[in-house]
Amino acid sequence: MCGIVGYIGKKKACPILLAGLNRLEYRGYDSAGISTVEKNGLSLIKDKGRVNHLASITGIDELEGTIGIAHTRWATHGKPSKENAHPHQNKTKTFSVVHNGIIENYHELRTLLEENGYSFVSQTDTEVIPNLIDYYYHKDPKQDELKFLRAVRNSCLDLKGSFAIEVISSDYPDNMIVVRKDSPLVIGSTEEENYISSDIPAILSYTRNFYLLEDFEFAVLSRTSAKFYTSDLVEINKKTQTIEWNATAAEKDGFEDFMLKEIYEQPNAVRETIGSRISLTGNCELSELHFSKLDLEKIQKIYIVACGTAMHAGIAGKNAIEKLCHITAEVDIASEFRYRDPLLDENTLCVFISQSGETADTIAALKLAKSKGAKTIAISNVIGSSITREADYSIYTHAGPEIAVASTKAYTSQVVLITILAIYFAEILGRCESSLLSELKSDLLALPKKIEETLKQNETIQEFARKIYQEKDVFFLGRGIDESVAKEGSLKLKEISYIHSESYAAGELKHGPIALIENGITVIGIMTDPRLVEKTISNIQEVVTRGAKTFIVTNQKINSNQFDRVIFIPDTNAFISPILSIIPLQLLSYYISKEKGLDVDKPRNLAKSVTVE
Ligand code: M6R
Numbered sequence: 001m002c003g004i005v006g007y008i009g010k011k012k013a014c015p016i017l018l019a020g021l022n023r024l025e026y027r028g029y030d031s032a033g034i035s036t037v038e039k040n041g042l043s044l045i046k047d048k049g050r051v052n053h054l055a056s057i058t059g060i061d062e063l064e065g066t067i068g069i070a071h072t073r074w075a076t077h078g079k080p081s082k083e084n085a086h087p088h089q090n091k092t093k094t095f096s097v098v099h100n101g102i103i104e105n106y107h108e109l110r111t112l113l114e115e116n117g118y119s120f121v122s123q124t125d126t127e128v129i130p131n132l133i134d135y136y137y138h139k140d141p142k143q144d145e146l147k148f149l150r151a152v153r154n155s156c157l158d159l160k161g162s163f164a165i166e167v168i169s170s171d172y173p174d175n176m177i178v179v180r181k182d183s184p185l186v187i188g189s190t191e192e193e194n195y196i197s198s199d200i201p202a203i204l205s206y207t208r209n210f211y212l213l214e215d216f217e218f219a220v221l222s223r224t225s226a227k228f229y230t231s232d233l234v235e236i237n238k239k240t241q242t243i244e245w246n247a248t249a250a251e252k253d254g255f256e257d258f259m260l261k262e263i264y265e266q267p268n269a270v271r272e273t274i275g276s277r278i279s280l281t282g283n284c285e286l287s288e289l290h291f292s293k294l295d296l297e298k299i300q301k302i303y304i305v306a307c308g309t310a311m312h313a314g315i316a317g318k319n320a321i322e323k324l325c326h327i328t329a330e331v332d333i334a335s336e337f338r339y340r341d342p343l344l345d346e347n348t349l350c351v352f353i354s355q356s357g358e359t360a361d362t363i364a365a366l367k368l369a370k371s372k373g374a375k376t377i378a379i380s381n382v383i384g385s386s387i388t389r390e391a392d393y394s395i396y397t398h399a400g401p402e403i404a405v406a407s408t409k410a411y412t413s414q415v416v417l418i419t420i421l422a423i424y425f426a427e428i429l430g431r432c433e434s435s436l437l438s439e440l441k442s443d444l445l446a447l448p449k450k451i452e453e454t455l456k457q458n459e460t461i462q463e464f465a466r467k468i469y470q471e472k473d474v475f476f477l478g479r480g481i482d483e484s485v486a487k488e489g490s491l492k493l494k495e496i497s498y499i500h501s502e503s504y505a506a507g508e509l510k511h512g513p514i515a516l517i518e519n520g521i522t523v524i525g526i527m528t529d530p531r532l533v534e535k536t537i538s539n540i541q542e543v544v545t546r547g548a549k550t551f552i553v554t555n556q557k558i559n560s561n562q563f564d565r566v567i568f569i570p571d572t573n574a575f576i577s578p579i580l581s582i583i584p585l586q587l588l589s590y591y592i593s594k595e596k597g598l599d600v601d602k603p604r605n606l607a608k609s610v611t612v613e
Helices: 013-027 051-056 106-115 128-138 147-160 257-264 266-274 293-298 306-327 360-371 386-392 410-428 434-455 460-467 481-497 506-511 533-545 573-596
Strands: 003-008 031-038 047-048 067-073 096-102 159-168 172-180 186-189 194-197 209-212 218-221 226-229 300-308 330-334 348-354 375-381 393-396 471-477 499-507 522-527 549-554 563-570
Touching: 003 013, 003 159, 003 172, 013 031, 013 051, 013 067, 013 257, 031 051, 031 096, 031 306, 047 051, 067 096, 067 159, 067 172, 096 128, 128 147, 128 159, 147 159, 147 172, 147 218, 147 257, 159 410, 172 186, 172 194, 194 434, 226 499, 257 266, 257 573, 266 410, 266 434, 293 410, 300 306, 300 360, 306 330, 306 348, 306 410, 306 481, 306 573, 348 360, 348 410, 360 375, 360 386, 375 386, 375 410, 386 393, 393 410, 410 434, 410 573, 434 573, 460 549, 460 563, 460 573, 471 506, 471 533, 481 499, 481 522, 481 573, 499 506, 506 533, 522 573, 533 549, 549 573
Parallel strands: 300 330, 300 348, 348 375, 375 393, 471 499, 471 522, 522 549, 549 563
Antiparallel strands: 003 067, 003 194, 031 047, 031 067, 096 159, 159 172, 172 218, 186 194, 186 209, 218 226
16 A cells, blocks of 8 residues: 655665565555656656556656655545656655655645645645645745754644655755654665665665664665654664565565465464474463463453454454463454444453554554553564554564465464464463363474475365356355354455455354355355364255355365365364465465466555555
């Protein structure tokens, strides 16, 4: 959802900016643009359409500047068009600005600026920013070295909403100013250059040393330095953090698509997420957390809050928390939680899950929980992301960068980490038999091999995909923990194949949805819970009788003749079965999307990171 790139160094900025935009394409966008500091002032080239189109616009090859900003826009205010694309400039074209986020009070600011003689060429909220900067710049009588920064700072103080902003100026050809509030932005630094981006993978090939900005911290960048200021313009000392991901982790590395690569990375993502947190000899280690037995005994309720796939991981993990810790756990959609006035107090623990750590609704839900005194834990894949900075405690999945919009390895790693969290709490609380915990630990450790085994079923899955890729509706059914996998399988399918799909608790079939089952329709059943397998089989029989094509994922010994295709997966502990049973469904969605000739990694209308409401 909107992408920002910036460069200030000794090389030509344009190729670096275009490469960065290409790497951010997965975030979703409809227009792109670039502005560089040239000898004769600021360049500005932008249009609706893809980055490839931007790169082909006449004049772009002639840009020589070594400082520049670039942007991919995902339209919010005003349709995708050249005028609405970023960067935006003030009337006299002395400032260029790119912006991610939403300026909620832009209308009021625009009116104020118009009253002061400013005019606008776009319908965007962003265009107020370069004009505000111009306004404050000219109003400021002082002529010192902080004048540019003061103008940006004063403008930002007027903005309500969320923003990550880069500003360059023709009057300051050796500087760039960046600032963020509730919107992601990182600065990658080397001795001779600074790279700016909405996320780490886009600039990982240049450096692994990153500055992470807090809300309302301003960075004044030159080629060889980065100075940081608070909103009171007090200079602060900031250290870089080294990011362990390597550059090939953000490349396709021989795979046709990022999604396929990420599906195949799951054994390792799970292995890394388990790391040394689990061993068969000692207690589970989550050194980032500091909970005493007394702290945990006070917790009366646990909320798991997230969006989309991360929320499905929460549903899959809730069982382990309830059963092992004997604490009621509830899963909430972040966009609902934040507005439904949930009952929260200091005896509530809220766990927020977000791969990116930048999802606007999840961040807002976290802020709400904190304001009501609840204890908060963030589970994220991105070091230093917003939710990890906001929460009382943060624990990380170590899945490596996830580029495809459709989340795969983040999901399985999240389920692993919530399970580890449940074990960690359970060991402190001592409410659960230790043999149960030991068994679960050894099953967790065995998972990477079992994922590898499951992935070997790819050809059978691809063959079934060829059979059903032209379907219009698909149903996913499961009971208990398998229902959570049905939800995730259904989301995956609709996201990347655009096939309408529904997921149901299998027992609900007779209460309505069976009316939709007709000859030839596809029904996908997940059956991993031995207690419930017979019941789910009966439900699936009912759809077989009505002519449905069936695709079953199971770890149970069932008679496969009764269904069109059965994928047998390795058996494992019931708490973590989703980590294996989701894999055939990820592959099925992937192959269906490929059969349909769709862009698997960048599905229509979707953004990887939903940083606005
Ligand atoms: O970065 P997050 O985990 O907070 O993202 C949450 C959802 O937007 C995300 O899981 C989305 O549903 C995926 N595209 C699903 O594949």
